[in-house]
Amino acid sequence: MLVAGLTGGIATGKSTASSLFKSHSVVVVDADVISRQVVLPGTRAHSQIVTHFGKEILLPDGSLDRPKLGAVIFGDEQKRRQLNSIVHPAVRRAMLWQVIKGWVRGERFCIIDVPLLIETGLHKWIGSVIVVSCSEEMQLKRLMARDKSTEDAAMSRIRSQLPISVKASYADVVIDNDGELSELDGQVHNIVEKLKEETKWTWACEWLVPPLGLFAAVFTVSVRAATRWAKQNTYHQKKN
Numbered sequence: 389m390l391v392a393g394l395t396g397g398i399a400t401g402k403s404t405a406s407s408l409f410k411s412h413s414v415v416v417v418d419a420d421v422i423s424r425q426v427v428l429p430g431t432r433a434h435s436q437i438v439t440h441f442g443k444e445i446l447l448p449d450g451s452l453d454r455p456k457l458g459a460v461i462f463g464d465e466q467k468r469r470q471l472n473s474i475v476h477p478a479v480r481r482a483m484l485w486q487v488i489k490g491w492v493r494g495e496r497f498c499i500i501d502v503p504l505l506i507e508t509g510l511h512k513w514i515g516s517v518i519v520v521s522c523s524e525e526m527q528l529k530r531l532m533a534r535d536k537s538t539e540d541a542a543m544s545r546i547r548s549q550l551p552i553s554v555k556a557s558y559a560d561v562v563i564d565n566d567g568e569l570s571e572l573d574g575q576v577h578n579i580v581e582k583l584k585e586e587t588k589w590t591w592a593c594e595w596l597v598p599p600l601g602l603f604a605a606v607f608t609v610s611v612r613a614a615t616r617w618a619k620q621n622t623y624h625q626k627k628n
């Protein structure tokens with residue numbers, strides 16, 4: 389099974405693209421949704437968060453006050469790393485489990501929707517990286533409109549991730565989301581068709597003969613590491 393990673397900058401339109409992939413009947417494993425489930429009251433991550441950040445970040449019903457916790461971590465790298473180290477391992481385990489379930493069901497490909505795909509190094513382990521990009525002006529405009537936030541609050545969220553141009557330099561496919569929603573849907577449609585074509589024959593062989601699947605996975609990861617190295621070298625040479 390081919391696992392493609394979908395990522396983007398804050399408010400570049402990743403979740404919108406993710407919904408469009410779902411509307412094309414693609415299986416999408418959504419890290420944002422999982423990251424909400426693994427911190428529900430009663431979970432290990434929930435109690436670790438309370439231990440580290442105090443009861444002030446809880447609502448009266450005991451669940452996390454997300455905007456309040458967001459205000460704490462988006463302006464403070466050390467606190468953000470602390471929260472990531474609590475939440476990310478649980479998210480990774482749940483995502484892997486969902487991918488395995490997709491493979492058992494015989495899916496040809498799936499998409500993992502992960503905002504911090506590049507920052508966490510997860511892109512190294514997947515078959516294809518799709519980055520939803522737009523101009524920084526559009527990103528700021530959409531973020532302020534969606535979250536009804538000030539420019540300062542929006543910028544501190546944007547700065548908590550790699551710049552979108554850097555993320556795009558890791559992409560196999562860049563989705564340009566500066567235009568209308570219909571244009572975004574057209575690009576999503578083309579990617580789905582390409583993924584279907586790419587996995588037309590391979591998935592059946594890999595599924596029926598698991599060692600072949602394992603060999604294909606190791607081969608893909610190695611080839612991708614070499615290509616990524618060459619691509620990043622070119623990117624840095626161009627920048628300098």
Ligand SMILES: CC(C)(COP(=O)(O)OP(=O)(O)OC[C@H]1O[C@@H](n2cnc3c(N)ncnc32)[C@H](O)[C@@H]1O)[C@@H](O)C(=O)NCCC(=O)NCCS
Binds near residue numbers: 476502
């Ligand atoms: C800080 C929290 C409580 C804020 O919740 P809120 O509901 O306001 O935002 P939400 O979870 O919908 O995230 C919105 C976007 O913010 C960005 N974001 C979220 N967490 C982080 C982070 N730790 N670092 C950088 N960007 C982040 C992502 O682009 C995400 O799509 C929440 O984002 C969180 O628990 N973050 C840590 C877990 C995480 O990294 N989640 C991202 C997917 S694994």
Ligand SMILES: Nc1ncnc2c1ncn2[C@@H]1O[C@H](COP(=O)(O)OP(=O)(O)OP(=O)(O)O)[C@@H](O)[C@H]1O
Binds near residue numbers: 396399404530568572
């Ligand atoms: N092509 C588009 N035209 C108009 N509005 C758009 C377009 N794409 C996205 N939007 C709007 O921009 C806002 C940000 O999009 P979205 O929530 O999908 O971003 P995101 O990258 O998933 O953000 P985050 O990482 O913060 O979750 C939303 O309000 C969405 O409706």
